[in-house]
Amino acid sequence: MNKLLLALGVSALSPLALAKPVIATSIKPVSMIVAAIAGDKAEIQQIVSSTASPHDFAMRPSDLKKILKADTVVWVGESLERFLEKPLENADKEKSSIEWLALDGMALHNFAEEHHHGEDEAEEEHDDHDHEGHDDHDHEEHDDHDHEGHEGHEGHHHDGVDPHVWLSPDNARVLAKAVTARLVSLDSANTKYYKANLASFEKGLNAKDAEIRKALNKVNKVPYIVFHDGYSYFEQHYGLNHVGEITVSPERKPGAKKVAEIRHEIEEHNVQCVFSEPQFSPAIVKTLLEGSDVKTAPLDPLGSKVKMGTNAYFSFLDSLSGQFLSCLG
Template sequence: MNKLLLTLGVSALSPLTMAKPVIVTSIQPVSMVVAAITGDRAEIEQIVSSTASPHDFALRPSDLRKIAQADTVVWVGESLESFLEKPLENAGKEASSIEWLALDGMSLRDFGEEHHDEHAGHDDHDEHAGHDDHDEHAGHDDHDEHAGHDDHDEHAGHDDHDEHGGHDDHDEHVGHEGHHHDGVDPHVWLSPDNAKVLARAVTKRLASLDADNAKYYQANLAKFEQGLTTQDATIRAALNKVNKVPYIVFHDGYSYFEEHYALNHAGEVTVSPERKPGAKKVAELRHEIEEHKVQCVFSEPQFSPAIVNTLLEGTKVKTARLDPLGSDIKLDMNAYFNFMNSLSDQFLSCLG
């Protein structure tokens, strides 16, 4: 009888002892960096699907439960994911969350900064200064309204997410209270250096949550950093062959990547992807294409390429797709490496 009770007791406790930390992430690029560290020792729950936009997103009740039950929420920051600010506060998760933009060691850029000194003729970027429409991702036209959030006028639907059991807060991340990044370009995942900063913060957090696997997480961090260093050199060598070729992007959301690899950004189709450029802007872009001898205009998979096709009608300028979210990248430990390789290949396909 005693043996039976002991067996039942061990069986009842085993799910608790085997429970994995639950990390809730905001968007796909965040999940990619987190996955490089977690491996199979933690669960990742992503809020915004890889084909949706963080700009006009609305949380569902299941997302709010996910936030409340998470060990840690990892997000880019209020300037990109404003829909998370109130829910994090309401759930008491601000101190235990990791806000990428607020981490020490980050290299941040403001919208409106000149891209590169060596890129001649790029003095017409003043239309970006301080713009607060960081809606680079997502043309999804099926945005149902979702209940359960305060003061958010975002409207985007997304796939269902299962909820996980409750977990206590663990304060490891420097609090992001008071960290306002108005005018800061939030596309920080496009810099391998910034990816390393987040990976270190995630490693520290996981080690505090799951001390038994601390060495595993630290080994994954070392592997990630070494892999990024090697990959960075390979990508740089490839892009150096085309870094004088002028191009236009769909929107000004690639500056971290462009700055890091010294690419020749000549302009963008639109400041905000949800605003179609008018006839005047199209005329200006056509002039820019001729003046700078632009060889490629990039579109994005989240938006219709119609405006790009219209812009290039009658010209011999090439076009290709850039995906700033890596929406087709499988989420595993190599996801961030695969994303950066994919983005590099997308540039090379049109500039080479």
């Protein structure tokens, strides 16, 4: 009889014992670092699809549910993901969230003033922006979106702090430590597991960083132009030779004046490659390079094709460095 009662007691408690912390993440690079620490002990719910861009994202009811159900929300911050501000506030998740940009120990860059030129003329053709590259934007459901995300984004300009912090291995370390501390507080029974994963992540990151630096040193003098000014952390970390960008904000299509300026920059700096981005239509890049021998290749700042797992962030760094090497080498 006692054995039966014990069995029933264990059965009743098992759902609680097996419950995993639920972590909602904003974008895929955040998910990669969370996954490295969480392993199979926590559930990750990503808000922005891997094929979408946070620059023009709008929340759906299903995204709001992820926030409500999460034990912790991990996001980059307001300057990249303004669409998350009000939902976090409304769900009373602000204090329990991890805002990457606000963490102690972050090495942050400011957008350079010279990158603001061309912003006015970019507005000229903004209404004609080609959304073909936004594969994940479900326009049939667009009317049901929380448009506060888009309205807030209208004020998004590339000035102040550059929010693309996931492109810095040093900043990735900072987030990994913060995620470890939060998971330990949520799930103390697996403290050793999370701390071991952090140690493994830091060791692997040091090795990957050194490997990539050695490879990119061979092309760090080659001039190139990027689709938008969002790679400064990676470029400065590895000493690459970025000489310009097509647009300061990727949701804006450059006007005729900006196109002429870029063509002049290509000639003046002997640019070897102009990078596109898979989240946005490459049509403007093709237009820029008509009649020239300049190479082009996609540069994916979000790692949309990287397979999720504990080593995903390392694969992401490999993928990004490989994209640079393929066009600059």
